[in-house]
Amino acid sequence: MKGLFLVEPVVALYAFSSFLIYPLVQQYVYRRLWQDLTNTTYPISDNTSRCAGNSSSNQTSYHQEVQRQASLFSLYTELFSTVPSLIVTLMLVAYSDRGGRKITIILPLIGTLIYTLTFLAVSYFELNIYLLIGSSLLSSLFGGLGTFLGGCFAYIADLCEDGHQKTLRMAGLDMMIGLLSGVASISTGYFLRAAGFNWPFLTSALFQCVILLYAIFILEETVKKAPPDAIILDGAPQHSATKQMLYGVYQMFVGASRRCKTVLVLLILIFTSFSFAYGGGISLMTLYELNEPLCWTEILIGYGSALSTTVFLASFMGVSAFTYCGMPQLLIVLLGILSVISGMILTAFAKTTLLMFIVRVPLLLSIMPFPVLRSMMSKIISKSQQGALFACLSFLESLTNNVSSAVFNSIYAATVSWFPGFVFLLSAGLCVIPLSFLGTVGLMGVDVAKDDKDQENFLSGEEGPVEDENDNSPILS
Structure with a gap:
């Protein structure tokens, strides 16, 4: 049976199965902590807000304490799972240049399935919720989301030769994540109200089995594996996957011109600093909605999550339209960063349900910088080093997301009693960092909307691209 070179169905179903339970994770932990700390049943209401009729000072203190404990629980989960996930991500995605991309897709799917089944067991048998931290640690040994997305983006890079096509297909992956996660999120609240926590977890596990x-x-595999004795490194046979990984990452920087290395480092700094600021703020949306004065129900949280995922569709349409019109890619990144700044500032002061829905509007273009920056970096790297590049990006993205989640959760726990919206103002303020790096790239005169060959010549400082004897892709050296 001939295989298919279509990774999009994997990403789409993975997004659906993940976001079917993602909005439930914090809600489940929140409810269990409420029961443990207050020795009362969690208040469930058909009203638009659970705060109605529960505005006593005692209830307010309960909300603040549960908010603090829930944010600390998220902090512990991130701390225990970060390091293993980062190491596995860097090694697997870089190794995929020789060992194949499918390993970076299959192993994270297995880890996610283990985590989902553990969540199902904890919910069904009402086990100690801190078992979820151990489950998160175990699943991180299989690579996690960073490994999965890194492998998928490298897979797309293998298939696309044209720079604009690569940008659109990478943006398309982000769009699929948004669309399918939106469909899952909007049904989650009703699913929870009708069937409890167990059925959504079971449904997600079944979808993950299909994806696997x-x-x-x-x-189909895009990387044709060479025989073990044919892999040569510096003129000698090389049998160590770890050394191959380190060499690939090392060669990505050493084998490039000074101008190319400068631009690449600046683009990576923009990518990571923006990911830190954006990921830290977004990770606390659900907790913020559960807190007073919003006190959203599971139905409203489902609608809010679904509305948030329209950001992916709007960002894809924005990238497509701006690319078609020939807008410089640095300007597209700038618009995305400004979108996050405006959205986070409004979120910090959102005190009503209507305003909390409205704040999603300025965030509509916030995903645009990610596919554009990935495509920009991919175009200045040799085809044989795509795995090393996306290993670095996945490693750094996972690191910044985990660290930002831990940092923002700890700050939220410390500030929730006097100003819950402080973390969103912090997120907006940190966006100044990627803006400064973006200005530096702009001052260098890098016009990444140029023809790919002209851009390669500019970065290499040569009359034309230099061809590697063992690769048909241009090496910017």
Whole structure:
């Protein structure tokens, strides 16, 4: 049976299965902590807000304490799972240049399935919720989301030769994540209200089994593996996957011109600093909505999550339209960063349900910088080093997301009693960092909307691109 070179179905179903339970994770932990700390049943209301009729000072103190404990629980989860996930991500995605992309897709799917089944067991048997921290640690040994997305983006880079096509397909992956996660999120609240926590977890696990079967038996490999004795490094046979990984990352920087290295480092700094600021603020949306004065129900949280995922569709349409019109890619990144700044500032002062829905509007273009920056970096790297590049990006993205989540959760726990919106103002303020790096790239005169060959010549400082004897892709050296 001939396989398919379509990774989009994997990403789409993975997004659906993940976001079917993602909005439930914080809600489940929140409810269990409420029961443990207050020795009362969690208040469930059909009203638009659970705060109605529960505005006593005692209830307010309960909300603040549960908010603090829930944010600390998220902090512990991130701390225990970060390091293993980062190490596995860097090694697997870089190794995929020689060992194949499918390993970076299959292993994270197995880890996610283990985590979902553990959540199902904890919910069904009412086990200690701190078992979820151990489950998160175990699943991180399989790579996690960073490994999965790094492998998928490298897979797309293998298939696309044209720079604009690469940008659009990478933006398309982000759009699929948004669309399918939106469909899942909007149904989550009703699913929870009708069937409790167990059925959504079971449904998600079944979808993940389907994805795993597709990835193993149908998805075609883009990297043709060489025999072990044919892999040569510096003129000698090389058998160590770890050394191959380190060499690939090292060569990505050493084998490039000074101008190319400068631009690449600046783009990476923009990518990571923006990911830190954006990820830290977004990670606390659900907790903020559960807190007073919003006190959203599971139905409203489902609608809010679904509305948030329209950001992916709007960002994809924005990237497509701006790219078609020939807008410089640095300007597209700038618009995305400004979108996050405006959205986070409004979120910090959102005290009503209507305003909390409205703040999603300025965030509509906030995803645009990610696919554009990935495409920009991919175009200045040799085809044989795509895995090393996306290993670095996945490693740094996972690191910044985990660290930002831990930092923002700890800050939220300390500030929730006097100003819950402080973390969103902090997120907006930190966006100044990627803006400064973006200005530096602009001052260098890098016009990444140029023709790919002209851009390669500019970065290499040569009359034309230098061809590697062992690769048909241009090496910017």
